Amino acid sequence: MTPRLIIVSGKGGVGKTTIAHALTKSLRAEGYKAFYTSFDQSCPPEILTDGTPRFITSPEESSEIYIGLKLNSPLLAKWVMKAPFFKALFQVLPPLGHMILLGHYIKELEDNPDHYIVIDSPASGHAMSMISSLNNFKEIFKLGVLVDDINRMNSFLKKEGNTRVIISSIPTEMSVEEGLDLKKFFIKKGIENTELIINNSLNNSEVKDSKAPLAMKKLEIEKEILERYFEKEVRLIPQVFSHDTKEILKKISPSIKGILSEG
Amino acid sequence: MKGKNYKLEIFCGTGGVGKTTLATSRAKHLSAQGLKVLLITIDPSLRLKQVLNLADNSAGQVRKVNLATVEFDALLMSSQKTFDRLGIDKEKNNKILEILMRPNGGMNEIMAIIEVQSQLESNEYDSIILDTPPGKHFLDFLNASKKIDRFFDKSYIEIFKFLGKNSAPKSGGKKLFGKIVSSGIKKLLTYLEKVTGKDFVETFIDAIYVLHQNKHYFLKALTFQRFLKESNNYQWFLVSSTEQSKVKEIIEITKNATHLSKEHSVLLVNKCLDMGTLEEDDFEATPVKYFIEREKRIINFFDQSKLFRKFLKFPDIYEADPKKHVESLTNHWD
Structure with missing residues (x-):
């Protein structure tokens, strides 16, 4: 079963955007109505220009829509969100906006049973804040419609087959350790379908074939790290030597397809 | 050296x-x-x-x-x-x-x-x-x-302080209340209460109050x-x-x-x-x-x-x- 919501996370510089982009395109190619989303208001230019369907909204916009639904009046919501105090509150507490935004994505999926969303999630620490905010705000609000909504979000995220988390890592010790930590975190939060993958792998890449001394040194480190941290085989996405997004996507596409077919 | x-x-x-x-x-x-x-x-x-x-x-x-x-x-x-x-x-x-x-x-x-x-x-x-x-x-x-x-914008904090503790000086109370009504904050809180319940609003006002009392740290x-x-x-x-x-x-x-x-x-x-x-x-x-x-x-x-x-x-x-x-x-x- 193809997950409805795919969250791509990992520390900075591990290729989250490229993988989320490739996953969206791969799903589209197989006929799914998939959308790329991010928690940044700005959409990476390579995604804007190649016409990948996206679902982008800002936490502020999303909050206004949400409050409008709750108060039965979009006009009132506009007024509430304009109040300097609430504006400041959302700025001081970014996870509040992120949580509402995540709720927005989930509602979109609930309302449209044929839609699929790939989230280019913020880097690890902020991804953890976003997921933690579900329980944190539930504890803060205790009861009421907000808690009902948080419960709904939680049960969507945890329902078997709904959510898949892909944690990208590069073959360095720090990156892998952080990736494993993040994986543990998601599983602890009840999202079992979480997989760590290795991006920018030199195995099966052109570098390996070149036999250049530098490549061999790097490959040696990669091997050492993979042996130390993984008992079972881990999914590898090859490093592509190009700055052309189109070419990169084309070359990693076979390994991306593998991510979707399993898990 | x-x-x-x-x-x-x-x-x-x-x-x-x-x-x-x-x-x-x-x-x-x-x-x-x-x-x-x-x-x-x-x-x-x-x-x-x-x-x-x-x-x-x-x-x-x-x-x-x-x-x-x-x-x-x-x-x-x-x-x-x-x-x-x-x-x-x-x-x-x-x-x-x-x-x-x-x-x-x-x-x-x-x-x-x-x-x-x-x-x-x-x-x-x-x-x-x-x-x-x-x-x-x-x-x-x-x-x-x-x-x-x-966040510590003065007028809002004064209002929250008043709402939280009701301890504004007697002479200023009326003036402050007028400010609350005109700023719409009371209304805001009523809406908030609708969504979150009264209990939350009270804890929330308390939190703002604590932050305000310690604002010199922030x-x-x-x-x-x-x-x-x-x-x-x-x-x-x-x-x-x-x-x-x-x-x-x-x-x-x-x-x-x-x-x-x-x-x-x-x-x-x-x-x-x-x-x-x-x-x-x-x-x-x-x-x-x-x-x-x-x-x-x-x-x-x-x-x-x-x-x-x-x-x-x-x-x-x-x-x-x-x-x-x-x-x-x-x-x-x-």
Whole structure:
């Protein structure tokens, strides 16, 4: 079963955007109505220009829509969100906006049973804040419609087959350790379908074939790290030597397809 | 012998460029010169502990670090510990505040600024090395003081204080109530109550009240802002690698960090390949050639750009162990 919501996370510089982009395109190619989303208001230019369907909204916009639904009046919501105090509150507490935004994505999926969303999630620490905010705000609000909504979000995220988390890592010790930590975190939060993958792998890449001394040194480190941290085989996405997004996507596409077919 | 030192050295840059490792090597380098150094990381994922082998439960406490006989202090940020250290009356502890100060509660950037300012004021260190969150989150960190200032907007706080404790002076009560009605805050709270329940609104008002009573601690962030504006005693290190996307992000950060003055900034280009360790066969291999050419192009760009006071190159290191990375990088600071 193809997950409805795919969250791509990992520390900075591990290729989250490229993988989320490739996953969206791969799903589209197989006929799914998939959308790329991010928690940044700005959409990476390579995604804007190649016409990948996206679902982008800002936490502020999303909050206004949400409050409008709750108060039965979009006009009132506009007024509430304009109040300097609430504006400041959302700025001081970014996870509040992120949580509402995540709720927005989930509602979109609930309302449209044929839609699929790939989230280019913020880097690890902020991804953890976003997921933690579900329980944190539930504890803060205790009861009421907000808690009902948080419960709904939680049960969507945890329902078997709904959510898949892909944690990208590069073959360095720090990156892998952080990736494993993040994986543990998601599983602890009840999202079992979480997989760590290795991006920018030199195995099966052109570098390996070149036999250049530098490549061999790097490959040696990669091997050492993979042996130390993984008992079972881990999914590898090859490093592509190009700055052309189109070419990169084309070359990693076979390994991306593998991510979707399993898990 | 003590070299030229800055009271504060800030490391920022995009994710995955080796910011934390470079910051650690800098701390080690300065400490080896005889300076008393504190290394602070506010990165919420606390990567520093991997490099420094710090135990999981040491967040929020200053620890002695020993790296190949060089000793310095290190602190992993913990919002909760910083909040506790402020000395806010325990009785006034509030459920909402307690939850927000948790590791992933979302107050990291703001509490970090307060911590750095407290450490600067303590005057205990010759140099404080600050490792910041990656990319755009660094800008969040810089803007935290502005957010605090806005949050403590006077008129709103007065109103909350009144609503929370009903302890406004008798003569001013009427006036304040008029303000509440005209500002629409009472109405706002009625709407809030509809969505969240009365219990929450009461705890919420209490939380605002506690924050307000202790606002002088939070307003320390503004002193930090002033320090960056007026003092010449700090240095920024912008860390980049030789990847095109990282370079773009560095330029983006430089443009948006309005508190960042060019005179204080040094660009560090990390993970450079062509620093004397390549072999002849490397220059023949197509993919490696691709990297070398890209590196040349980017170094050239930085060389010509007027965005930074100066730039330094650091080598790519072929070791799995982060400690060895720190060691190799330390030598390049000379």
